[in-house]
Amino acid sequence: MSKTKVGIVFGGRSVEHEVSLLSAKSVINNTDREIYDIYPIFIDKNGLWHRVNIDEWLKDGALKVCNNSFLTPSLNYQNPLFFEIEDSKVIDQIKLDAVFPVLHGTYGEDGTIQGMLELMGIPFVGASVLGSAIGMDKLVMKAVLNEASIPVVPYFGFYSHEWETQKDTIREIVLSKIGFPCFVKSADLGSSVGISRVVSDPGLNAAIDDSCRYSNRILVEKAVSKPREIEISVLGHENPIASLPGEILPHREFYDYTAKYLEEGTGLIAPAQINEKMTSKLRDLAIQTFKSLDCSGMARVDFLINSETEEFFVGEINTIPGFTQISMYPKLWDITGISFTELITKLFDLAIHRQNEKSKISTDIKERSE
Ligand SMILES: Nc1ncnc2c1ncn2[C@@H]1O[C@H](COP(=O)(O)OP(=O)(O)O)[C@@H](O)[C@H]1O
Ligand SMILES: [Mg+2]
Known part of the structure; x- marks a missing residue:
């Protein structure tokens, strides 16, 4: 049986470029090679797209660019194609079956690349344009959650x-x-x-x-007083499921940039030590949040709990959460019973399923018969 050809897009023009490289490496390392042929697509900080040799990258850590490459949103071709170019000539064309944008932040998590993939009609992992754009904007996200009676600060x-x-x-x-x-x-x-x-x-x-x-x-x-920071992973499309909760224990005043990336010391606890009643409330709320924001595939929902009053709020949603070996999203699925490799397979399956569902939606106006 031929393998499914998947593009893994990473890097990108965002302050989270480096985190994306770490996430992509562990996604590639954990993708089942029996099922998938991987086409890594690296976007550099200037926005140029390249094909890279992953075996070398995974082995010695250096990221070496091979050829320039691009995906085209034009439907002139029958299938979405991934082109490789050398000396201004197309030297290879690959029909991709699905794409996983392992990009964080601007131009990756905000609906922009999702819009391009949507135009191409190519299945892709994660929320579509709407969910990605809402999830990236804390003001719109809070307005939508308020409307859905989901507590926000x-x-x-x-x-x-x-x-x-x-x-x-x-x-x-x-x-x-x-x-x-x-x-x-x-x-x-x-x-x-x-x-x-x-x-x-x-x-x-x-x-x-x-x-x-x-x-x-x-x-x-x-500011939520004496906050506990609880995170829950969500997975699915029509009937999403929620993982066990995890807890972040920042060693600084709050979970700032330094605590996230520059200094060690923040504790990641999985599962979080919270009672069963609160766990079940937050898991339900994570699913409601996912659905209200039109998410699909995956998202990590972060909560803030006032540890004195036990009042809780949805802090934010991440539609492309971190995927490094120590990141909460895969870790929470692992303790809930879904391994990293199974998780990636499920995410590609969900992407293909969503695209199939979408292709059933009519784009022609037909008069209804009375
Ligand atoms: N209202 C709040 N009360 C207490 N802590 C907060 C609040 N908002 C943010 N924080 C702290 O700041 C961190 C980053 O805020 P967050 O809204 O999650 O932004 P980002 O999208 O950059 O992660 C949180 O993880 C938490 O430590
Ligand atoms: Mg956050």
């Missing part, structure tokens, strides 16, 4: 140009409705970039100025 959102012209009004709203301590965030970034914890007024303006450097969409939200 109280917040106030505004544009950076409004901050420039209406500072006093924005400050008044933040001081009266949000208070201190609070978190100031750029709405559409991940990895804790552009996020500050502010404990009193003198720090507010500087924190908002800092977030405005990274985005034009800003939010300020109440």
Whole structure:
């Protein structure tokens, strides 16, 4: 039987480029080679696409670019093709059966590459354009979750140009409705970039100025007191399932960029030590969150629990969670009974299933017979 040809796209033009390389390496290492032929597609920081030799990369750690390559959204060809080029000539064409975008953040997790794959009609792992775009924007995500009566931390959102012209009004709203301590965030970034914890007024303006450097969409939200950070993995399409919960124990004031990537010391506990009642509530809520945001395939839902009052909130959703060997998403499935390799197979199956379902949707208008 011929193997399924899968493209694994990684790197990308985002601050999370390096994390993507680590995630892609462990996805490739854990993909079942009996079932899949892997076509690794590396996007460099300038946005150029390359084919790479994975065996060398997996062996000695150096990422060597082979040829330039591209995928085309044009349907001139009967099937989605992946082209390799040398000296401006196409030297190889491969029909891909599915693609796994192992990209985090901007141009990867935000609906942009999903839009391209959607145009190509190629099955791909993870949320479609809508779910990806909502999941990437904390303001829209919270608005949708509010509408679905899913608890989110109280917040106030505004544009950076409004901050420039209406500072006093924005400050008044933040001081009266949000208070201190609070978190100031750029709405559409991940990895804790552009996020500050502010404990009193003198720090507010500087924190908002800092977030405005990274985005034009800003939010300020109440800080959850003595927070416990619980994460749950979700997998599926029409009937998604939720994993056992895990807990993050940051060794710093909060789970900031340094704690995530630069310093060791953060504890990852799986399963989280929380009671059965709370576990079951959060697992249900993770599935509701996944469905409300039009997710598909996979997502990690992160919760914040006030450890004094046990009040809980959905903090955020990651539609392409980390996939490194120590990342929570595969780890939580592993302790729930799905190995890394089985997980990847399920994700490709879900991608192909969704595409089949989608192809049944009519794009022609037909008059209904009375
Ligand atoms: N409202 C909040 N209360 C307490 N801690 C928070 C709050 N919002 C964010 N944090 C802390 O900041 C971290 C990053 O925030 P998050 O919204 O998850 O952004 P990112 O998408 O960058 O991961 C969280 O993991 C948590 O440690
Ligand atoms: Mg987070």
